[in-house]
Amino acid sequence: MPADNYRAFMDLGKEAGFTGSELTKWAKEQVDDLAKQEKEERLEWRNYEAKQRRYEEEQRRYEEEREEWRRQHKLTLKEKELELKKVREESGEAMAIQQASNPTPAAPNAPISSINSLVPKWTEEELEAWLGEIEALFKNYNTTETKRALVLTKHMEGKAKAALCSLEKSQRGYMLEVHRVIIKACEITPEKW
Structure with missing residues (x-):
């Protein structure tokens, strides 16, 4: 591919009026510039791909953490619901015991x-x-x-x-x-x- 580029730049240089060593030098500079530009583009592409992979990895971790938080939150809610249920049951038992031990309150205008x-x-x-x-x-x-x-x-x-x-x-x-x-x-x- 670099040889094809060199020939293309030689033809282009001849059309522009370059000759001899000046033509060779100009074509070589153009090929070098093109190679440098392609190298920079490949480097930018690798950097972009690396950033994309890091972003995807961060997204994956974020989703995992969010899912873990949801799971923990559900567990916490279930624990609190069980605790509340237990408290309600205990208070219900306490009320039943209290009602059994205390006489029924008198009604208005009671004896x-x-x-x-x-x-x-x-x-x-x-x-x-x-x-x-x-x-x-x-x-x-x-x-x-x-x-x-x-x-x-x-x-x-x-x-x-x-x-x-x-x-x-x-x-x-x-x-x-x-x-x-x-x-x-x-x-x-x-x-x-």
Whole structure:
């Protein structure tokens, strides 16, 4: 092929008016330039192919990593779903145990006996919290003033019960009066209340 190129450049040089050593030199330079250009093109092509292979390799690795991430993500989701299911089952069991151990809550306007079973244990040291729980219970079950007073009277002890005994029977049916006596007996200030 280089010999064919040399002859072609010799013919071209003759047409251009080159002769003798000048023609030979020009044809040789043209052949060398062409060879150099072809060599650069081959090098560029190899570089392009190498870059293409690296790109394809990176794409393959990326796809593998993405697939691995998806697989891990699915496993993590499955683990979390199983964990959530386990927690739900455990909480369901706990609720079933709690429902079995606790009496059924009284319905609104329920008899005093069913409300009495839900009243927390009296503690004079934590009177404010106890009264708060009692108020929430009363609101939840829509109890009357008379029922509220009777429930409180049944569950109190100590100073508060002694103070209630000082009330007349007619006054014991009024929740506000019972509260006033309890607060006074246990020395609870309005700010503290």
